[in-house]
Amino acid sequence: MNWKQLHIKLNLVTVLAVTLFFSCNNDFEEVQKVGVLQNQPVGEAENIDLKYTEVEEDSVKLMANLISPKMLDYSNRDFSFSEFPNGIELVVYGEGDKVTKIFADYAIVYNDTDIIDLRKNVVVATPTKDSLFTEQLYYNEKLEWIFTNQPFTLKRLVGPTRGNGFDSDKEFKNFQMLEVDAVFELDN
Structure with a gap:
């Protein structure tokens, strides 16, 4: 049982890390767009x-x-x-x-x-x-x-x-x- 619980926890941590990694990628693209807008005239x-x-x-x-x-x-x-x-x-x-x-x-x-x-x-x-x-x-x-x-x-x-x-x-x-x-x- 212990081994099975450890395997489930490891899978959950991996899924969470991958989800955070891909969600940060989209945020980084949005940050880049804001930087481009700041270089444009107001x-x-x-x-x-x-x-x-x-x-x-x-x-x-x-x-x-x-x-x-x-x-x-x-x-x-x-x-x-x-x-x-x-x-x-x-x-x-x-x-x-x-x-x-x-x-x-x-x-x-x-x-x-x-x-x-x-x-x-x-x-x-x-x-x-x-x-x-x-x-x-x-x-x-x-x-x-x-x-x-x-x-x-x-x-x-x-x-x-x-x-x-x-x-x-x-x-x-x-x-x-x-x-x-x-x-x-x-x-x-």
Whole structure:
């Protein structure tokens, strides 16, 4: 009898272990699906026209306007961001009627740092008709500052300048070029 009871218990434990093993397999597949969903955007929007404002005493001041045909919202990530796969136009408003425009074929806005990563055919046009061309540029919204370590071309009234690395305010009043490929004159 003892042997028969041991055999029954061993069979029950084996059946229970096999059942648990196969049920965990299905749960693992569900966990994998959840991981895939977390990598997807939580929202998609078309024809975006975002306005960034700042409250000053009793008024609201328009600081910037971001326009894009498509936005993907990844706010479900630990380091949340918004992606603009079809490019953006960023209009930054300065004192008076001064407007700086920034164009790019692709952009990512990092929500926690207020940094915009602009890529592919990036163009910055200032109110003084200066233009910067590069393949990648970062814009710090809080400091209203642009910078890149990539090759750039700066077109000014005194002629074009090429180099690697550019750091400036939004209107190119205070800028620094790291590696310059040409001799030039600046009225800055």
